[in-house]
Amino acid sequence: MASLISCPHCGVRPKEEFSIRGDATPARPAPMASDEAWHDYVHVRTNPRGRIREHWQHAAGCRRWLVVERDNFTHEVFSVTDAATAQGGAQ
Ligand SMILES: [Zn+2]
Numbered sequence: 001m002a003s004l005i006s007c008p009h010c011g012v013r014p015k016e017e018f019s020i021r022g023d024a025t026p027a028r029p030a031p032m033a034s035d036e037a038w039h040d041y042v043h044v045r046t047n048p049r050g051r052i053r054e055h056w057q058h059a060a061g062c063r064r065w066l067v068v069e070r071d072n073f074t075h076e077v078f079s080v081t082d083a084a085t086a087q088g089g090a091q
Helices: 036-042
Strands: 004-007 011-014 019-021 051-057 065-071 079-081
Touching: 004 051, 004 079
Parallel strands: none
Antiparallel strands: 004 011, 019 051, 051 065, 065 079
């Protein structure tokens, strides 16, 4: 179980200090993109098993948005980066 998350700003912290927003891989469409593109961005998600990238917020710490790469089956955490600097991170 991934009980510890290494926040790039605060160091190693318990996972209970974080909240999960979800999949960090969908790319935000252009403002005038089709309704279908926006529908897919907002509502359509895959449900993969294995290595995934998610947005996590360090809600009880620095409150920064992070991109956590982890395995959702084994809960092994591979990397944690600030979403502002992560490729494909928060916008
Ligand atoms: Zn933090």
